[in-house]
Amino acid sequence: MxxxxxxxxxxxxxxxxxxxxxxxxxxxxxxxxxxxxxxxxxxxxxxxxxxxxxxxxxxxxxxxxxxxxxxxxxxxxxxxxxxxxxxxxxxxxxxxxxxxxxxxxxxxxxxxxxxxxVPAADRSRLAEAMRTIREILSDPRPPRAEDVVLREPGPGDLGWIVQRNAALYAAEYGWNADYEGLVARIVADFAGDHDPHLERVWIAESEGRPVGCVMCVRDEVPGAARLRLLLVEPDARGLGIGDRLVGAVVDFARGVGYREVVLWTNDVLTAARRIYQRHGFVLVAEKPHRSFGRDLVGQDWRLDLRATPE
Known part of the structure; x- marks a missing residue:
């Protein structure tokens, strides 16, 4: 240029x-x-x-x-x-x-x-081009807690969830493409068939840029919601975004009548586990497994929504 x-x-x-x-x-x-x-x-x-x-x-x-x-x-x-x-x-x-x-x-x-x-098909391209110009020409400034909003996903956001999960877990934990495939299937299932009254995705955004996400979907067990794909960008950590995202899932699940929220994670994700514990989730089972090119310990956590919230 x-x-x-x-x-x-x-x-x-x-x-x-x-x-x-x-x-x-x-x-x-x-x-x-x-x-x-x-x-x-x-x-x-x-x-x-x-x-x-x-x-x-x-x-x-x-x-x-x-x-x-x-x-x-x-x-x-x-x-x-x-x-x-x-x-x-x-x-x-x-x-x-x-x-x-x-x-x-x-x-x-x-x-x-x-x-x-502007044709509808070109609007997402236009928005992405504007975001790119802003990001490149703006003075680098870490996100601030007061600037972060939680919103529903827009065009391209579901693809962002797949890309950022794959990139961050590869960089931070050495997970291979198997994890990207898992995330892609979860996101594709949501995009292809979900009940908007019982299932939702939240994007945490700071000054036009996604900095986090989480998903709430129906579990196989009747009456249970499943929390999935909690993620916060490295430069946005420490601002309480993960706490807000998990809180959004819990409030939503309680509001639409779920009896419990369940999730599966791995013991290496210590920061996420601390967030789950703060919201009242209880570890109910754990099991070693070999996934994503690594030896891991999988954990099942559960939150009883029928209990009186603190």
């Missing part, structure tokens, strides 16, 4: 933005930068001026002028920060939140109109 390649893409994307008429119509009477400040305030309800300036990389004088205008328009209030009285905290007023919601609605409508021209 050359400088000219990047400049050519910039010219193309600028034309796309101009087509949406962001600067003249979409955010009127505010500029694109002013609208971005409103967006940040709407999504960060307890923001100090210094934090806002750092987040948006804005000149202090420029940001001050924007906030002065917002204050005159009745959109924001500035009060001493409870963390440090020398700092100023910015909060949206009711009018400010209405304005931010209106601008967000306009933006969504404009982007929706643009995407309506």
């Amino acid at each position: 050359t400088v000219q390649d990047v400049r050519a893409f910039n010219r193309f994307y600028t034309n796309v933005i101009d087509a949406l008429d962001y600067s003249r119509r979409l955010y009127a009477p505010y500029t694109l930068t002013e609208s971005r400040v409103l967006y940040e305030l709407a999504h960060s309800p307890h923001t100090d001026v210094a934090d806002l300036r750092a987040e948006l990389s804005l000149d202090a004088g420029y940001l001050s002028r924007i906030l002065n205008r917002f204050e005159r328009d009745g959109l924001v209030e500035r009060v001493p920060s409870p963390r440090d009285p020398r700092r100023r905290r910015i909060t949206l007023t009711a009018r400010g939140r209405e304005t931010a919601d209106l601008l967000g609605e306009r933006s969504g409508q404009a982007v929706g109109a643009l995407l309506s021209k």
Whole structure:
């Protein structure tokens, strides 16, 4: 890639933005930068001026002028920060939140109109290309717990589950392609035939990137749900994501009427086993076996959902 390649893409994307008429119509009477400040305030309800300036990389004088205008328009209030009285905290007023919601609605409508021209078959490719550009050009920053959301899988996510399970377990435990085959069959069975009322997959996402997953499916034993394929990316560990994923399975299983949740794991997966224990799972059986190119000790764990939760 050359400088000219990047400049050519910039010219193309600028034309796309101009087509949406962001600067003249979409955010009127505010500029694109002013609208971005409103967006940040709407999504960060307890923001100090210094934090806002750092987040948006804005000149202090420029940001001050924007906030002065917002204050005159009745959109924001500035009060001493409870963390440090020398700092100023910015909060949206009711009018400010209405304005931010209106601008967000306009933006969504404009982007929706643009995407309506993209064939459905190409939208996943477009989304993946956008994620790739963001990941490559963004400053490397580990995920933060507050940025992680749990969501349902979208196009490509089930394939990601197979790929990341295979790659991580090969790298961390030396498991061979037999494990990838097992994960592929589990995922294919879910994709081909599952009851959305009784079976679910959760993807943990941080800033547009999957960082974890788990699955809840019906077990062969009537009334039992089976937890499968719990995974958290290495750079996202330590944030409580695995705990949230297991909690999502337990809450879902209890909510739809399962009597118990069962799972099978191996004793080498110590971090996962600690999570299961915290949620009340009990080890009921273990047995040595040779799988995935390694000598392992398989373990069966069970959680009785009829017991009163702690």
